Amino acid sequence: MRRGATRGVRRPGLPLDSAGRTADRGPGAVHRPSVREAALSAELAISTAGLRRDFGALRAVDALDLAVPAGSVFGFLGPNGSGKTTTIRLLLGLLEPTAGVATVLGHDVRRDGARVRERCGALLEHPGLYERLSAADNLEFVGRAWRLPATERLRRMERLLEPLGLWERRHEIVGTWSRGMKQKLAVARALLTAPDLVFLDEPTAGLDPVAAAALRDDLASLARREGVTVFLTTHNLAEAEKLCDLVGVIRRGRLLSVAPPRDIRTSVGASRLVVTGRGLDAALDPVRAQPLVAAASLADGRLTVELDDGADGSGIVALLVGQGVAIDEVRRGSADLEEAFLALMAETADEARPGDPGGGEADAGIARPAEPARPSDGEPMARSDEAFGARPGPARDGEAGGAPVTVRGSRP
Amino acid sequence: MSDLLTVCWKEVRELLHQSGSVGRTLRNLAFMLAVFGVFLPWEFGRALVDSPAALLPWVWVPFMLVSGVVADSFAGERERHTLETLLASRLPDDAILLGKVITAALYGWGFALVSAAIGLATVNVTHAEGTLLLYPPELLVGLVVFGLLGSLLMATAGVLVSLRAATTRQAAQTLSLAIVGLLFVPIVALQLLPGTVRLALVRFVAGLDMPLTASLAAIGLIAADMVLLGLALARFRRASLLLD
Numbered sequence: 001m002r003r004g005a006t007r008g009v010r011r012p013g014l015p016l017d018s019a020g021r022t023a024d025r026g027p028g029a030v031h032r033p034s035v036r037e038a039a040l041s042a043e044l045a046i047s048t049a050g051l052r053r054d055f056g057a058l059r060a061v062d063a064l065d066l067a068v069p070a071g072s073v074f075g076f077l078g079p080n081g082s083g084k085t086t087t088i089r090l091l092l093g094l095l096e097p098t099a100g101v102a103t104v105l106g107h108d109v110r111r112d113g114a115r116v117r118e119r120c121g122a123l124l125e126h127p128g129l130y131e132r133l134s135a136a137d138n139l140e141f142v143g144r145a146w147r148l149p150a151t152e153r154l155r156r157m158e159r160l161l162e163p164l165g166l167w168e169r170r171h172e173i174v175g176t177w178s179r180g181m182k183q184k185l186a187v188a189r190a191l192l193t194a195p196d197l198v199f200l201d202e203p204t205a206g207l208d209p210v211a212a213a214a215l216r217d218d219l220a221s222l223a224r225r226e227g228v229t230v231f232l233t234t235h236n237l238a239e240a241e242k243l244c245d246l247v248g249v250i251r252r253g254r255l256l257s258v259a260p261p262r263d264i265r266t267s268v269g270a271s272r273l274v275v276t277g278r279g280l281d282a283a284l285d286p287v288r289a290q291p292l293v294a295a296a297s298l299a300d301g302r303l304t305v306e307l308d309d310g311a312d313g314s315g316i317v318a319l320l321v322g323q324g325v326a327i328d329e330v331r332r333g334s335a336d337l338e339e340a341f342l343a344l345m346a347e348t349a350d351e352a353r354p355g356d357p358g359g360g361e362a363d364a365g366i367a368r369p370a371e372p373a374r375p376s377d378g379e380p381m382a383r384s385d386e387a388f389g390a391r392p393g394p395a396r397d398g399e400a401g402g403a404p405v406t407v408r409g410s411r412p
Numbered sequence: 413m414s415d416l417l418t419v420c421w422k423e424v425r426e427l428l429h430q431s432g433s434v435g436r437t438l439r440n441l442a443f444m445l446a447v448f449g450v451f452l453p454w455e456f457g458r459a460l461v462d463s464p465a466a467l468l469p470w471v472w473v474p475f476m477l478v479s480g481v482v483a484d485s486f487a488g489e490r491e492r493h494t495l496e497t498l499l500a501s502r503l504p505d506d507a508i509l510l511g512k513v514i515t516a517a518l519y520g521w522g523f524a525l526v527s528a529a530i531g532l533a534t535v536n537v538t539h540a541e542g543t544l545l546l547y548p549p550e551l552l553v554g555l556v557v558f559g560l561l562g563s564l565l566m567a568t569a570g571v572l573v574s575l576r577a578a579t580t581r582q583a584a585q586t587l588s589l590a591i592v593g594l595l596f597v598p599i600v601a602l603q604l605l606p607g608t609v610r611l612a613l614v615r616f617v618a619g620l621d622m623p624l625t626a627s628l629a630a631i632g633l634i635a636a637d638m639v640l641l642g643l644a645l646a647r648f649r650r651a652s653l654l655l656d
């Protein structure tokens with residue numbers, strides 16, 4: 001995580017302190033004036049409090065509380081129609097919020113939309129390139145619009161296009177380019193004015209895997225080099241995991257969780273223990289009989305143990321050793337982000353409200369019932385000799401990041 | 413002013429590439445200039461400078477050219493998915509709107525003036541018979557003033573239509589209908605009038621003080637331009653443009 005980024009999981013809807021950290025007051029916490037105060041804080045690149053946008057009877061964004069630290073790469077995850085694009089439009093001052101407050105780079109988006117747009121770059125739903133013009137003309141227009149001097153325009157153009165491999169082709173008509181090249185150019189355009197904050201709305205959508213991976217690499221290095229705060233919406237979970245310091249999950253306009261990707265992953269698979277070795281068959285029943293074990297199963301020579309929340313896995317390892325199991329490997333369960341995301345979606349599936357945005361298409365596409373965890377996705381915890389050697393118990397994934405885990409469920 | 417010029421710069425670049433490439437666009441323009449600057453004046457001969465009616469095509473041309481360009485102004489951006497990016501820029505509303513209006517109007521007006529100038533050169537070459545033919549001053553002033561005001565009227569009306577049109581085609585159809593209505597309804601209505609009324613009307617027009625009438629018409633056009641521009645500015649709401 002880069003400058004200013006805040007670690008830790010935030011339960012949506014809870015008040016923030018002035019630095020954007022969670023002031024968790026428990027499950028019953030409600031909006032207080034401090035939320036508004038925090039939202040107006042200039043230390044955060046983005047802060048919103050109770051942000052809402054209705055389109056008639058449709059609630060596209062619902063009571064959104066966000067705190068995006070300056071300098072971070074923030075991923076906004078959600079299925080199609082979950083309110084990601086509407087949120088960007090609200091944050092850019094292109095749409096008026098129905099309720100709530102949003103501050104971007106210290107400016108209230110209702111009052112200072114123009115100032116917000118002046119300090120932000122954006123790659124929106126579509127690349128938005130003038131396809132009849134050359135790449136250089138497209139960037140020239142943006143440079144002129146932001147009143148960059150001619151020499152600075154050229155310098156920035158070269159600085160951005162060169163690493164993307166587009167500098168030599170800048171005089172070509174954009175309409176003749178591949179989609180991947182256009183996306184790269186659109187990213188360069190968003191960064192041309194050296195903005196403090198850049199919005200990227202599904203930047204790799206529609207690209208083939210190779211082009212998407214290349215763009216992702218370019219994005220990561222450009223964002224790092226430019227030191228810009230990035231607000232990235234995506235439904236590509238690998239992308240979020242690779243690029244983002246902090247991830248917010250949104251569904252039907254409601255924020256479900258905000259946390260570093262690693263913490264979101266561990267929040268789903270943290271209480272799972274996966275053991276491989278010989279002699280596991282005989283140990284299955286004794287393991288199931290343990291009070292802290294919720295479930296245990298054996299498949300393909302691999303024992304998967306679901307532990308109750310907060311249970312330590314070291315007792316199970318000791319039990320297995322006592323049962324004569326020759327342990328090859330013990331993994332503390334850690335789902336990948338996709339699994340965590342699906343779990344979050346599944347948790348809120350029952351709360352579906354008729355007429356909610358994204359309720360149809362989105363759910364059909366993404367929020368299918370969570371698949372069983374893939375043990376191989378877990379982080380290696382310890383080899384058998386280490387497992388019951390110096391360390392009394394496995395380290396938790398979440399602890400490694402120094403952040404509390406668990407953000408599930410809808411905002412109170 | 414800088415923002416306005418930036419939008420004009422972009423619009424001009426787009427105009428130059430409207431036929432696919434600058435070369436093709438210039439070839440198309442050259443063809444039109446050949447028709448309106450050479451062929452028609454050659455046909456009209458001395459009537460081009462003697463009769464005000466001969467200049468009607470040069471007043472008509474800006475309408476057609478401007479309507480073609482201006483229909484694309486917002487509807488085209490919407491269709492090509494560039495509108496949202498434009499609206500997300502730091503450019504202010506009035507710069508975006510006026511930049512598009514001014515570029516379209518100057519395009520039509522400029523073409524009319526250039527083709528009228530080439531036309532004058534043509535008749536001097538083909539029909540001068542040793543004398544220098546010039547437009548009468550009142551005709552020249554009329555061409556310059558009404559060409560500009562007419563182009564502006566078309567540009568503001570076109571932008572107003574294009575702001576809400578879903579596609580360029582839809583905007584162009586609406587504008588074509590408006591032009592046809594504006595020009596042909598009075599002609600048809602005139603034909604439907606009884607002969608005596610028509611004659612009285614012609615006598616009335618012939619008896620008008622032309623400079624005064626032209627001035628009043630110019631003031632009327634300026635007022636119409638202002639009203640349409642005001643309406644377009646009032647209609648220019650980023651949120652509405654996105655949601656439309």
